[in-house]
Amino acid sequence: MVTEPLRFPNLVTGFDRNPDHAARTALYTRYTPYEWTQNIISHFNEADTSRNYSERHRNDAMRVIRETEEKTASGQRESGRRLGERLTDTTFWRNELATELERLLGETNLLQDKRRDLEKAIQDIEGPMHIAKECLYQRENRIGIDLVHDQAEQALLKEVDTFRNCQERLRSLHERALAQLRNNRAAQHDLERDVKSKESALGIDSVCHQLNNFSRGINYFGGIEKYDPTVTTPESWAENSNRIIQRSQNERSKSQQLRSDADNLICACANEMWNAWNSSNNALSSRSSETLEAKCKLQMHLHRVQQEIFDVEKNIELLRKAIQDKSNPLKVAQTRLETRAHRRDVELCRDGPQARLMMEVQDLSNSIEVLHRKLQEAEAHHQHLLKTQSNLETNLQVKANSLFIDREKCLGIRHGFPMNVQSRF
Known part of the structure; x- marks a missing residue:
């Protein structure tokens, strides 16, 4: 590769072909030494100013960088702390809800067993009631004067009334048990839904709590900070869970009371029926003894x-x-x-x-x-x-x-x- 030699311009004549004109022009366009010095000083000053401004700007930029880094780190730490607190609160309420759900499920199972006991008790009454009615039906086959409205018949009628009354009371309590089971299932549904919501929130907040600047999957979501999908405040959020738990506790309390009432009623009905049964047996035995005694006396008189x-x-x-x-x-x-009437004459004498x-x-x-x-x-x-x-x-x-x-x-x-x-x- 061939390079051409450098050519310096003619400072005296310049590019003008007329030497005289060129000399005069050069004389009038020259700067004075003072101007040259001032120009140099101005350049120095401008360089110092620019350098000082740039240094201040760099220092401000570094300060801003440090401040933003500290603010960013502090903000992340604060957000992480808040997320951790939120996780703790959510875990607490999730555990409270899960514990109450477990207790409610246990109580519901016990109430289901008690409901079956009530159904069994209602069905079991049919046997002795049928026997009592059969006794009344058989005693209608008594004859004549023995068709008496005696104490045995009164006891049997009272026994049937006792059985019917017990059945009605047990059926009423059975209906209450069914209604309470529906309330328990409603409370259970609220608990399960809230537990699922808490577990879902725990999963989301756990992922958010574990995210850092080097996590995979982080991305820009412009304007997301302006979108507010929240529907509750921390106070209303806690109050909702507390209300659900209190409702479940109230239903559990009612269910326990209902089970206690069922036990007491079943025992009371059993005692009433047993007493009525024994009373009828005693009346029948007494009536049989009276009838047997009357039969023996009749046989003696016969x-x-x-x-x-x-x-x-x-x-x-x-x-x-x-x-x-x-x-x-x-x-x-x-x-x-x-023969003596055939006697004659005076012989017809009224003699001895x-x-x-x-x-x-x-x-x-x-x-x-x-x-x-x-x-x-x-x-x-x-x-x-x-x-x-x-x-x-x-x-x-x-x-x-x-x-x-x-x-x-x-x-x-x-x-x-x-x-x-x-x-x-």
């Missing part, structure tokens, strides 16, 4: 009446025989009178034999008449005794039927209470 009938029948036979035995003496006396025969006939007639009257009375008594015997036998059948109903059909199915109260409660 035996006496039968013996009396036998004696009356013997007496009737004796009366008939006595009447029959009087016929021949009467015939003899009347035959004597009729005539008077005695007439008296004998009269006595025999009176005796026969008395015997006939006694025979009629004996036969009337015999008929009355036969009727009494029939009534006694009928009443014995009635008593036997009533005794069979009360002892065999009623007490026979009431030996054991069909609800195992001791094992349940």
Whole structure:
């Protein structure tokens, strides 16, 4: 590569072809030494000023850099601290909510068990109620005078009323238990939703708390600081969780009270039904004893009446025989009178034999008449005794039927209470 030689301009003539004109022009365009010196000084001053300004600017820039770095670091530390505090607060409330949720779930399970106990108790009442109704139905088969509204029937009716009343009270409490379970599930839903929200917030705040200047995934989101999606304040946020927990605690308290009420009601109903059951059994036993005693007395009277009938029948036979035995003496006396009536003339005398025969006939007639009257009375008594015997036998059948109903059909199915109260409660 060939380079051309440097060419310096002609300071005297310049580029003008006329030498004289060039010399004069050069003379008038020269600077004075003072101007040159002032120019140098001005350059020095300008350089100092520029350097001083630049130094101050650098110092200010370094101060601003340090301040911004400190402010940035402080801001990050403060944000990190606030995020840590927020994590602590959220964790606290999350734990409180989770603990309350666990307690509520346990209480709900216990209430579910108690609800099943109530349903079981309501169903178990059907057995003894059916037995009591069956006893009332069987006792309708009593006959005649034994169809009495006695203490046993009153006890059975009261027993049925007791069973129905217990069922109604248990059903009412069962409805309350179902309503309380719905309230528990509503409170559980609020707790679960708040716990999920807290866990989600913990995950987000944990990620934010772990972010630093060297984390991956950080990026610019212009204008995000102007967007405010918040819907609560720290006070309302804490109050919301506290309100949810308090609601759950209130529902748990109501549920516990309801379980206690259910236990007390089941025990009270069991005792009432047991007492009514025993009262009916005692009344049936007492009535059976009365019926058995009446039956025994009827049998005794029947035996006496039968013996009396036998004696009356013997007496009737004796009366008939006595009447029959009087016929021949009467015939003899009347035959004597009729034969003596054939005497002649003065021989028809009212003598001693005539008077005695007439008296004998009269006595025999009176005796026969008395015997006939006694025979009629004996036969009337015999008929009355036969009727009494029939009534006694009928009443014995009635008593036997009533005794069979009360002892065999009623007490026979009431030996054991069909609800195992001791094992349940």
